[in-house]
Amino acid sequence: DIQMTQSPSSVSAYVGDRVIITCRASQGISRWLAWYQQKPGKAPKLLIYTASSLQSDVPSRFSGSGSGTDFTLTISSLQPEDFATYYCQQTSNFPLTFGGGTKVELK
């Protein structure tokens, strides 16, 4: 199975800050990586697929990069509605696996 490791597990930031979250796969997954945003009590929302493709209706302040084993999610200017937990997921093959999550909190 492919293990997904996210860091940090939590980050405190101000509105307007640039936030970077990293995700590392235990083996190469090319660009088969997705990022999700989850708010309390809600289902996750797909933000980015194939490492860097922005899902429709997702603001352009979100971007993804990476390939192989190392990936990043960047929020260029944090907005109040972006305070949430973010998960990465490898979509290379079964069994599908998620990272442990990164909680973005207000500083």
Added chain:
Amino acid sequence: QPQLQESGPGLVKPSETLSLTCSVSGGSISNSAYYWGWIRQPPGKGLEWIGSSDYTGSTYYNPSLKSRVTISVDTSKNQFSLKLRSMTAADTAVYYCARPRLGFLDWLNWGQGTLVTVSS
């Protein structure tokens, strides 16, 4: 976009079998390019993929749950189902059904989730 809705009991006794159904509206479940899925999230914890099935019954399961899980698809009702046997407190979680992007394995459409508590 399709709508997905989970249904099933909110409380299950230890050692019993959980049965959940996901009803799909606004789209046909009989599309070979989709692997419909179940994902769960224990309270305060992260996401765990349980398993996926296409409409023909081709299935993939999380190895950690494989011995206890069955996912099936009912095309006549446009539904798919999850059965998880021998439930324990560790299986207490919000259970989500989801549909991926066409032909891929990232989850685009989600149900609202249903909390299942295992307790006597």
